[in-house]
Structure formats: structure tokens, C-alpha cells
Amino acid sequence: MPYVITEACIKCKYAYCLEVCPVDCFYEGENMLVINPYECIDCSACEPECPAEAIVPDTDMLAEKWLQLNQEYAEKWPNITRRKAAPADADSYNGESDKYNKYFSPNPGS
Secondary structure, three states: OOEEEOHHHOOOOOOHHHHOOOOOOEEEEOOOEEEOOOOOOOOOOOHHHOOOOOEEEOOOHHHHHHHHHHHHHHOOOOEOOOOOOOOOOHHHHOOOOOHHHHHOOOOEOO
């Protein structure tokens, strides 16, 4: 079962998960990260590292609608293997609801 990043990552993008991933399966969008479900080895190391609790196993009910988004954007966005600083205002968005409809960007990260 691969792990999936949900909307809780949007505008937070803390990226502590990158530091523990043994296979570098994360991809960076303008304001969130995604996991390539075909590269994830299900080690679960990333899940506890996320302060926004944005990472869930694909068996979680929350994951269903996010699995397709992770797969789609992992094919479009650049691979990211090193943690960058989170946005300065990340903490103000942590825990906010409906972030996908408010803030999601299909643009790749830099």
C-alpha cells in the first residue's frame, strides 16, 4: 500500500518527509508535495514526520480521492529529494479545511 499526500500539505509543505524517504518518491508542486504511488515502497517512514498529518496510507478513507491526484502530479512535477524551508506562513495554514478548493495550484515547484 503506497502512502498518499492529502490536502493538509497545501500551503504548508513542511517537507520533513523528504529527509526519511529511502526511495525519493516525492514530487514538488508550487504549494504542496505528492508521492508517486508506483515508487513508494510502503516503508511508512514519512507518515510520522509530517507536522500537518498530510500523509496517509492508501487504505485510509481519506486517501481515496488523493491517490489519483498524487499519481497524476507525480508524473508532471519535478522530483524533490532535499528539504527546503517551509513557506514562512505555513503554520497559519496548518489545520485549515478545504485547502484544495481554496489554494491548490497545478503549477510545478521550483
